[in-house]
Amino acid sequence: MNTDFLEGLPLHALNPFMPGAGKQPPELVGRTHDLELMDRMIARTRLGLLDRGIIYSGLRGMGKTVLLLKLNDMAFEQGMVTVQIEANGDAEAEYDELMHELSLSIMRIRKPDIRQRLADVFSHVESISLDFVLGSAKVELRGPDAAERSVRASSYRLELLIEGLAAELGNNGLGLFLFVDEFQDMSADVMMTLITVQHKTGQRNLPFYVIGAGLPNLPGVLTKTRSYAERLFEYRVIGRLDAEAVADGFQKPAHELGYAFDHEALSRLVELSNGYPYFIQAYGKATWDASDSNPIAVDAVKRGEPVARAELDQGLYVSRWQRATPLGREYLAAMAAIGETCTSSQVAKHMNRSVSDLSSIRLALIELGLVYSPERGRIAFTVPGMDEFIRRVMPAEVQSYDGRS
Numbered sequence: 001m002n003t004d005f006l007e008g009l010p011l012h013a014l015n016p017f018m019p020g021a022g023k024q025p026p027e028l029v030g031r032t033h034d035l036e037l038m039d040r041m042i043a044r045t046r047l048g049l050l051d052r053g054i055i056y057s058g059l060r061g062m063g064k065t066v067l068l069l070k071l072n073d074m075a076f077e078q079g080m081v082t083v084q085i086e087a088n089g090d091a092e093a094e095y096d097e098l099m100h101e102l103s104l105s106i107m108r109i110r111k112p113d114i115r116q117r118l119a120d121v122f123s124h125v126e127s128i129s130l131d132f133v134l135g136s137a138k139v140e141l142r143g144p145d146a147a148e149r150s151v152r153a154s155s156y157r158l159e160l161l162i163e164g165l166a167a168e169l170g171n172n173g174l175g176l177f178l179f180v181d182e183f184q185d186m187s188a189d190v191m192m193t194l195i196t197v198q199h200k201t202g203q204r205n206l207p208f209y210v211i212g213a214g215l216p217n218l219p220g221v222l223t224k225t226r227s228y229a230e231r232l233f234e235y236r237v238i239g240r241l242d243a244e245a246v247a248d249g250f251q252k253p254a255h256e257l258g259y260a261f262d263h264e265a266l267s268r269l270v271e272l273s274n275g276y277p278y279f280i281q282a283y284g285k286a287t288w289d290a291s292d293s294n295p296i297a298v299d300a301v302k303r304g305e306p307v308a309r310a311e312l313d314q315g316l317y318v319s320r321w322q323r324a325t326p327l328g329r330e331y332l333a334a335m336a337a338i339g340e341t342c343t344s345s346q347v348a349k350h351m352n353r354s355v356s357d358l359s360s361i362r363l364a365l366i367e368l369g370l371v372y373s374p375e376r377g378r379i380a381f382t383v384p385g386m387d388e389f390i391r392r393v394m395p396a397e398v399q400s401y402d403g404r405s
């Protein structure tokens with residue numbers, strides 16, 4: 001790349017690193033396989049061949065959101081109809097958002113004739129009166145109240161709409177891609193509808209794909225909602241990056257700008273990042289700002305370290321810690337004292353309480369997205385490094401549990 005135009009700009013003004021939830025990194029490293037998978041899905045869709053949807057699961061800060069955004073871009077660039085939403089647990093709001101985003105996605109289509117045909121599908125579905133379906137004995141709700149009726153109607157509408165759109169798109173070698181972030185938080189009703197629709201469109205050979213992302217418990221939540229969800233999707237774990245990918249995550253953006261990290265700086269940065277994408281951005285940004293040389297040297301890494309740690313504290317840990325109630329914090333501190341993952345009974349023992357005493361606190365922490373249950377009876381932090389943060393910031397609290405055990 002010709003970097004002449006950068007001449008004279010102060011180094012920090014060029015800082016390419018982007019710490020922050022959902023912020024596109026300058027270089028999306030370690031995701032070649034996922035990008036290829038998407039390329040293949042798009043190519044197959046063009047040929048009228050079907051694939052399974054994809055479910056990504058992983059801890060916070062691993063890069064699920066930016067991966068979904070990237071895959072969305074790829075599909076959109078290739079003329080596919082794409083929609084992206086973030087689940088929030090409120091069925092009515094989720095249905096509204098889906099309808100809204102679907103209508104926007106139709107308007108974004110560049111080819112006027114296809115756009116018109118999809119808009120017709122939309123108006124048709126909007127115009128259908130669902131009263132007769134809702135009133136029939138087949139519907140499990142007898143005399144449902146207004147809110148339930150409206151959720152039911154939304155579910156039918158969404159199903160009709162997705163089927164109609166996918167059928168029309170399929171005739172044109174295109175497909176409908178629905179990206180769902182924080183999928184584990186989705187209301188049971190909407191999740192059920194989406195899984196059912198994915199199932200039915202698959203059977204009818206209609207190109208509709210749910211590409212979801214969420215916490216490590218997501219696959220379990222999906223199969224609990226509908227056992228056949230296990231077969232509907234390809235499940236992929238978004239875990240830590242290997243050292244080579246991490247090194248690329250630092251070096252490539254620097255090279256783009258005519259800079260480099262020297263060998264010692266790079267190996268220290270790889271060590272500090274520990275394979276976590278969010279950490280690459282935080283340490284990359286802080287090191288860059290602390291450097292006044294090219295290549296960037298290890299003393300800049302050292303100077304940047306406390307800044308990066310503060311950035312990670314703010315971006316990943318502090319707000320989550322503050323969301324917990326005092327008792328919730330006690331629970332978290334006990335977990336941190338024990339280690340990265342532990343069992344509910346170890347926590348209870350640490351706190352001198354019974355497991356059942358603590359079950360509602362545990363549930364509240366799960367609902368806040370602070371912890372999750374990797375398997376029955378176990379409990380773990382959703383954010384990598386949260387245990388270390390708590391031990392560093394709350395040494396007194398953590399120690400008091402240590403003393404008791």
Ligand SMILES: Nc1ncnc2c1ncn2[C@@H]1O[C@H](COP(=O)(O)OP(=O)(O)O)[C@@H](O)[C@H]1O
Pocket residue numbers: 018019020021022023024025026027028029030031058059060061062063064065066067249277278279280281
């Ligand atoms: N593959 C990657 N390479 C480099 N940086 C990444 C990568 N994936 C994510 N990041 C960075 O990590 C941070 C967290 O990404 P995000 O997608 O919000 O994670 P998640 O949704 O899993 O919590 C962002 O600053 C993003 O730029």
Ligand SMILES: [Mg+2]
Pocket residue numbers: 021022064065066181
């Ligand atoms: Mg995310």
